Amino acid sequence: MDKIRRHLLLGAASSLAMPILPAYAETFQYDLKAVRIAQNSYVVIGKREFFTKENGGDIVNIAFISTSEGVVVIDTGPSQRYGVALKKLIKQTTGKEVVRVYNTHFHPDHCLGNQVFKTQDIAALPKTISGLKVSGDGFSDNLYRLLGDWMLGTELTIPGIPITFSSEKFGEHRFELLPMQGHTDADLAILDHTTGVLYAGDLCFLDRAATTPHADLQKWYEALKSLRKTPHKVIFPGHGPVDSTDRSIDQTDQYLRWLEGQLVASVKNGKDMIEASQMSVPPEFKSIDVIKDEIERSVAHLYPGLEEKLLPFVGQGDG
């Protein structure tokens, strides 16, 4: 979508929507709060929801670490406005400048605040960068549609530094950069050796259903195994509360395995995608927010692949 069309669309949408939007949305200001979780380490915790015009996409977890050389930021949020609010919060909290930004993976809620930071400070795995180059504009268009005016002014900014190294040190903090896969084909987990906080990105969800638009479940299970083995004190998941008991690993693993089992059984029982979406959620997943909606989305993402794998081959045309 070009910028002019975006403006026209948004103009029309906002004039209709204004009277029913709550006051905070009229000003499109994000209300971000920093929570200290370890020495020099702060997090901003998103709502456990899907993108809506009410939440402006404030549904993602962000972290920043105040080192003596400057601030290291992990993920940047869904929009330019979010980025501006985040940068202000970082300045208020630490009084320091940002020296490094990591994008944990290429999903738009983690990357579209990039433009308020310097391209040459933003680092991501090479496949995150190539993924953003291919799909970033499409993601951005989709968020304009879902979030409306919250997105005004947002432009995709591609990270300037491909991560081909395994650690970086800023001041007294040494960050181990762990390239993994499963949630997407490039998921960066970051271990701060100084504090023992493991920033898991969207490899871990807690009490908010995991999302699967680019998932490879077998690789995801492997990634969760290696996260479990990585020595850490606390896990900060990509969505959901801070986790000091590895519950985010357990829950993500259990939920995904349960989901996969349901989908496999549905294919084997001759169900189509619509029927497969109608599974009942077991009580152990009661605490997981937006689970019904995410199940429906996951069926759309995962079902065709399972059908291709599980329906028996009966022949080939003469193409």
Added chain:
Amino acid sequence: MVLNFKMWAGLIQNFNTVILNRSPSFLALAAALVLGAHVHGVQASELPKDSVDSIMWENVAKQFILSDQEGSDKIVMDDRVQVVAPKIAEDQMNIPVHVDARGIENVRKIVVIADLNPLPKVLTYRPEKAAPRLSFRIKVEQGTPIRAAVLDGKGVWHIGATYVDAAGGGCSQPALAHSQNDWVSTLAEVRAKIWRSPAKEFSTLRVTIKHPMDTGLADGIPAFYVEDLVVKTPSGQRLGRLEIHEPVSENPTLTLFPKIKGSVDHVVLSGRDNEGNLIKVSVPAPVQSSHLQK
């Protein structure tokens, strides 16, 4: 001169063709059109109100329903025609749809239309010896009504519809197959399975066919799609017949409910794409029942 709605609609189509062809009979046809519409033409206002308030309803009715020689001019909105699809498309290239017309007697065919697609016609299904219901997946260009026009034994059209919201771009996006190097080697690969139980009148047949289903709307990629598929018994009796159009998703995946009787132990699926590639496979239809295996 008596012009019913169908003729009127037909004339409009001719009219368009005439304009495009700059034919000398243009004036005569135009005059007939005006006269017909004034004197006896059934006006669009006589169409039943659309259940999903589609801005395209009148056009869709003229172009795809009233122009169909098999049916009459009688159209009713009918709750018994159920069209089920997600409210919001997660993947606009692959939106699951289920149409169920089991409430309608003697269904001759089911015509599925996505009003706002650049190519609205999705498929036509004739459940000759099958339950009048099916599942399939479609791609849409934008949010659109998806409707099923079900023709009954008396020639009456029963319309059911739903609305799917979508981000956009599904029809003009190249198929994923084109980003894979080996797609030609798996072209027209068929996977299928039948679930058959003596307790049920109709079996479940699920089939998925590897095919890019190019709409012709993506830059530089001509239309290339499976255009028909027939389900028969080994002796050649037709159970169901599908006419498939461009909006059906890449790798068409369908669920049909054929009536498989007696000693029939497999069905034959045959079809072709618009480039003449033929598909012919047989799908085993074993009876799955614990009490028969005793």
